[in-house]
Amino acid sequence: MAARKQEPGAEAFLPEKRQLPALRAASASCRGCSLYLHATQTVFGEGKAHARIVFVGEQPGDKEDRAGRPFVGPAGRVFDRALAEIGLPRSEAYVTNAVKHFKFQERGKARLHKRPAANEIRACRPWLMAELALIRPRALVLLGATAAQAVLGPSFRVTQDRGRPVPSDLAPIVVATVHPSSILRSADDAERERAFAAFVEDLRGAKRLLDRE
DSSP states (O other): OOOOOOOOOSGGGSOSSOSHHHHHHHHTTOOSSGGGGTSSSOOOOEEOTTOSEEEEESOOOHHHHHHTSSSOSHHHHHHHHHHHHHTOOGGGEEEEESSOSOOEEEETTEEEEOOOOHHHHHHHHHHHHHHHHHHOOSEEEEESHHHHHHHHOTTOOHHHHTTSBOOOSSOSEEEEEOOHHHHHTOSSHHHHHHHHHHHHHHHHHHHHHHHTO
């Protein structure tokens, strides 16, 4: 089996001036992995510069790739609904992804999400670490396996530890849960509502811990 290509990584593209606007501007020219070749644009994080809570997803989807903003597609609507349920305005949070370019496969006119490879996640990690170092959140919520493993390591399993606080140097409170897109893949309405309720409970638990800080 051929060895997977080693991506050069984003480190060389990070600006000397480490502020969020400078990071966002520099990320537009990132060539740290090959995903930029097909994506429309870099989709950097957005939100409050010193947010107490940061949410990290996997990667932009089709809508996000076209709009240049995170969590604005169908999964984003689920996410916003969940935030409304727990009484957390999105304007008070910072939302980003572990990978900043959309990876997809074409099927007819559709562009279908394709999970980023481990080397692509590693290549993009400097952007995420730079965001977290600047924001210094009190709570970090990891949405889905890709985000959780990008931050906590490849052995972490969301299915085993979702909703539970995990020790990390990145924030006093770190919690992993499912990605909202998984709720959309539910088999029927009843399952979708159960999955959504469980997702909301995970977010509520993270917010409860944050409110005690």
